[in-house]
Amino acid sequence: MKRFVARRLGYALLSLCLLSLTIFLFVRVTGDPTVLLVEPGASRADIEALRADLGLDRSLVVQYATFVRDIVRGDFGRSFYYRTPVLELYLSRLPNSLLLAVAAMAFSLLIGIPSGILAAVRVNGWWDGAGKIFSLLGLSMPSFWVGLLLILFFSVYLGWLPSSGSGTVWHVLMPAFALGWYFAAAHMRLTRSSMLEVLGSEYVKLARLKGLPEALVIGKHAFKNALIPVLTLAGINLVLMVNVAVVVETVFAWPGVGRLLYEGIAFRDFPVVQATVLVGGSMIVVVNLVVDLLYAVIDPRIRYER
Amino acid sequence: MSDRPLLELDHLSTHYVTARGTRIVRAVDEVSLTLRAGETLGIVGESGSGKTTLALSILRLLPPAAHIVGGALRFDGEDLLAKSPAQMRHIRGKRIAMILQDPMASLNPLFTVGDQVAEPVRVHEGVGRRRAWSRARSLLADVRIPVPDQRLREFPHQMSGGMRQRIVGAIAISCEPRILIADEPTTSLDVTIQAQYLKLLRDLQREHGLALIFITHNLGIVARMCDTVAVMYAGRVIESGPVRRIFNAPAHPYTQALIESIPRLGAGPTRLTAIDGQPPDLAVLPAGCSFQPRCTRAIERCRHEAPPAIEVAPGHPARCWLADQSKR
Numbered sequence: 001m002k003r004f005v006a007r008r009l010g011y012a013l014l015s016l017c018l019l020s021l022t023i024f025l026f027v028r029v030t031g032d033p034t035v036l037l038v039e040p041g042a043s044r045a046d047i048e049a050l051r052a053d054l055g056l057d058r059s060l061v062v063q064y065a066t067f068v069r070d071i072v073r074g075d076f077g078r079s080f081y082y083r084t085p086v087l088e089l090y091l092s093r094l095p096n097s098l099l100l101a102v103a104a105m106a107f108s109l110l111i112g113i114p115s116g117i118l119a120a121v122r123v124n125g126w127w128d129g130a131g132k133i134f135s136l137l138g139l140s141m142p143s144f145w146v147g148l149l150l151i152l153f154f155s156v157y158l159g160w161l162p163s164s165g166s167g168t169v170w171h172v173l174m175p176a177f178a179l180g181w182y183f184a185a186a187h188m189r190l191t192r193s194s195m196l197e198v199l200g201s202e203y204v205k206l207a208r209l210k211g212l213p214e215a216l217v218i219g220k221h222a223f224k225n226a227l228i229p230v231l232t233l234a235g236i237n238l239v240l241m242v243n244v245a246v247v248v249e250t251v252f253a254w255p256g257v258g259r260l261l262y263e264g265i266a267f268r269d270f271p272v273v274q275a276t277v278l279v280g281g282s283m284i285v286v287v288n289l290v291v292d293l294l295y296a297v298i299d300p301r302i303r304y305e306r
Numbered sequence: 307m308s309d310r311p312l313l314e315l316d317h318l319s320t321h322y323v324t325a326r327g328t329r330i331v332r333a334v335d336e337v338s339l340t341l342r343a344g345e346t347l348g349i350v351g352e353s354g355s356g357k358t359t360l361a362l363s364i365l366r367l368l369p370p371a372a373h374i375v376g377g378a379l380r381f382d383g384e385d386l387l388a389k390s391p392a393q394m395r396h397i398r399g400k401r402i403a404m405i406l407q408d409p410m411a412s413l414n415p416l417f418t419v420g421d422q423v424a425e426p427v428r429v430h431e432g433v434g435r436r437r438a439w440s441r442a443r444s445l446l447a448d449v450r451i452p453v454p455d456q457r458l459r460e461f462p463h464q465m466s467g468g469m470r471q472r473i474v475g476a477i478a479i480s481c482e483p484r485i486l487i488a489d490e491p492t493t494s495l496d497v498t499i500q501a502q503y504l505k506l507l508r509d510l511q512r513e514h515g516l517a518l519i520f521i522t523h524n525l526g527i528v529a530r531m532c533d534t535v536a537v538m539y540a541g542r543v544i545e546s547g548p549v550r551r552i553f554n555a556p557a558h559p560y561t562q563a564l565i566e567s568i569p570r571l572g573a574g575p576t577r578l579t580a581i582d583g584q585p586p587d588l589a590v591l592p593a594g595c596s597f598q599p600r601c602t603r604a605i606e607r608c609r610h611e612a613p614p615a616i617e618v619a620p621g622h623p624a625r626c627w628l629a630d631q632s633k634r
Binding site for chain 2: 201205206210213224225
């Protein structure tokens with residue numbers, strides 16, 4: 001078990017190192033940030049001075065070494081554009097992202113779980129067919145397009161919901177729907193297959209043999225067992241939602257971490273991009289690590305195999 | 307005991323029909339059996355001979371692909387095939403109970419033992435939680451579980467296989483059923499626990515006046531437990547009758563071969579006999595008698611005509627052309 005933990009930790013660290021190097025290099029391919037920061041018509045000397053000020057005049061190796069050294073110390077640098085520490089910026093946006101993720105998660109579970117159960121109970125029936133179409137649409141329709149359709153319909157035609165911004169419950173609805181749409185489909189599919197497996201189990205057979213009404217067989221004996229893998233997935237997805245909401249947050253001008261990343265890319269704000277990608281990446285790496293370790297705790301076979 | 311049988315199967319057939327209706331599997335074919343109150347009926351046969359499907363047919367709890375396609379099924383004078391699903395639910399668990407094969411898998415891992423034992427009582431008798439739990443406590447005591455108070459609050463994974471099987475037994479007798487169907491209840495237990503469990507079932511049967519249907523492939527258990535026995539082969543009951551008679555004078559070559567294949571202690575160094583060949587695919591049964599390809603004594607007629615049930619002696623029918631000749 002100790003060796004297993006050590007190896008997993010090693011892999012996690014390696015992924016983060018590779019991620020930091022990749023994002024460090026890719027963000028520098030986008031171009032020179034100084035030209036976007038100076039006034040139009042600024043002199044060559046002004047640009048050079050700014051470049052030196054931001055530390056961009058040094059060699060890539062030195063820049064990367066400083067970048068890594070600072071991160072190890074917990075310093076993610078200052079935003080080129082806002083001139084404030086990136087970590088502060090990130091943390092100020094995080095609550096909005098979490099709010100959006102939680103709302104989207106609630107939506108995806110509210111849609112995904114009941115429809116998955118119905119599809120499993122009426123397997124190969126009408127509901128199951130409708131569910132298959134829904135999950136296909138959910139998994140294949142890009143969220144920005146769903147978002148644009150929502151804005152078109154509910155904001156432009158009907159005028160019911162605000163098309164962008166944040167602040168009220170009404171602002172959350174459409175972004176949460178657009179973001180949760182994909183996950184609702186994923187949760188539905190897992191609920192269905194998990195439920196089908198549980199419905200074939202001996203204890204469900206025994207529940208029927210006891211003469212329990214079908215509602216109790218499904219709602220009590222099958223449901224609770226079928227829910228375990230769905231909740232595991234939902235936990236991982238919540239972290240994903242915080243980090244993949246870039247497009248949805250941009251479409252709805254939602255002031256979250258995703259929008260911060262988008263702005264960072266648009267302004268060539270290297271520290272912002274590096275920090276958001278790295279923090280988001282760490283979250284996913286850590287959640288995967290925890291899930292891996294938990295599985296190893298639960299299932300001894302995993303421990304000895306790898 | 308009354309003369310009217312408690313359970314009566316009359317040419318009952320259950321078939322599995324595949325998705326497009328192209329394959330029909332005759333899992334239970336024209337089975338006629340009777341069971342009297344307090345009696346024990348053994349059903350023996352190889353895996354896949356239709357024993358479990360027969361049991362599930364009696365409870366009308368078949369998988370979606372299976373359908374009862376013919377025959378009659380009467381319980382205590384009532385026609386079970388005419389009952390609505392809601393009416394059947396009131397019979398299941400209350401008047402006819404069943405114990406499944408695998409005690410490890412038949413209890414729900416997420417609910418306490420007390421909850422699961424009390425459940426049928428609560429559902430069928432509308433008893434409140436507190437009274438149902440105190441009933442569950444005495445049921446656990448009935449199945450000889452020590453410290454029932456503590457066990458009620460535990461979860462299935464905290465118990466051994468033998469203990470779980472006893473709990474499944476407690477669930478089965480919780481509503482004082484008339485019939486208890488036990489589907490290979492001891493296959494997954496080790497031999498000493500098996501013996502204890504069989505004794506427990508016998509005791510419960512005596513105490514509660516149960517009729518038992520014992521499904522097994524173990525003839526030794528049949529000899530010890532049952533009053534009558536039905537031998538199934540390829541979905542049909544090929545021979546049935548009182549246990550002693552079937553063991554002493556089996557009329558069907560398959561039954562004879564089964565009995566010969568029981569290993570005996572103290573019989574000296576003899577070779578174990580086995581039945582050559584495999585049981586047939588129930589979707590493509592051979593013409594004539596379904597045992598004929600494996601039968602050492604098959605005659606020409608067996609290859610063309612399926613034998614009807616021939617009364618070898620009163621209450622001892624056998625589906626074999628040789629049956630009546632061999633008795634004359």
